[in-house]
């Protein structure tokens with residue numbers, strides 16, 4: 001155990017810190033080159049990937065997840081700290097600095113939540129028992145249905161599973177880049193997720209159809225016909241829209257809870273301001 005822990009720390013210490021991910025342009029579905037020079041993603045950045053269905057949003061984050069090297073349908077290339085990433089980022093799951101969480105994240109592992117997290121900690125080569133409960137506590141900040149350590153992974157709901165995966169990506173995998181593919185309708189508190197990921201200085205990319213998630217991001221990458229058509233950086237210009245959206249989201253959230261609780265809604269429901 002000591003040896004594996006030591007090996008893990010030596011491995012982590014010799015690893016280069018990720019300061020910058022660069023996306024170099026590829027081609028759209030018609031083979032026309034994308035109209036941007038480079039997109040840079042740095043720790044603490046929040047980006048949303050928006051656009052109509054089929055416009056290439058998932059393909060965009062998949063390129064990042066697999067460190068595309070002009071070898072995917074889009075022809076994009078991903079650099080880490082300005083150079084081609086080391087082979088182990090692509091081949092070794094324990095070395096991969098990117099965690100991708102999708103709507104369809106399902107766990108088929110017949111273990112309790114604590115045994116699953118313990119197994120993951122061990123496979124990462126280090127074991128700090130307190131990290132298991134910390135991960136569960138963090139996941140419980142993202143979901144309305146609390147997760148307990150002894151429940152089986154297979155009996156978690158979709159929202160609980162995704163909350164646990166996000167918490168695991170932050171505390172156990174500890175990846176600097178987290179990609180979330182349309183998780184907003186999946187029973188997790190999206191504002192809380194954004195807040196915690198910012199606190200942990202993670203780079204966060206959301207594929208999203210949710211206006212609030214898009215407005216809360218620092219940048220919006222707009223996709224069209226398989227290509228990036230625009231990169232928008234509102235830089236405070238959308239404050240009014242954010243307040244309006246938070247207000248509406250508050251109303252929708254309250255109504256959802258009342259409906260779930262079996263209540264009859266006969267008077268106007270207040271927003272958050």
Ligand SMILES: Nc1ncnc2c1ncn2[C@@H]1O[C@H](COP(=O)(O)OP(=O)(O)OP(=O)(O)O)[C@@H](O)[C@H]1O
Nearest residue numbers: 027028029052053054055056057058059073074226
């Ligand atoms: N630049 C491209 N060149 C060729 N094919 C592409 C390109 N970008 C995306 N595609 C293909 O187009 C299809 C739709 O793309 P994708 O699933 O990424 O869209 P999406 O915006 O995520 O859609 P949805 O909102 O419905 O999930 C996929 O089969 C994908 O491989």
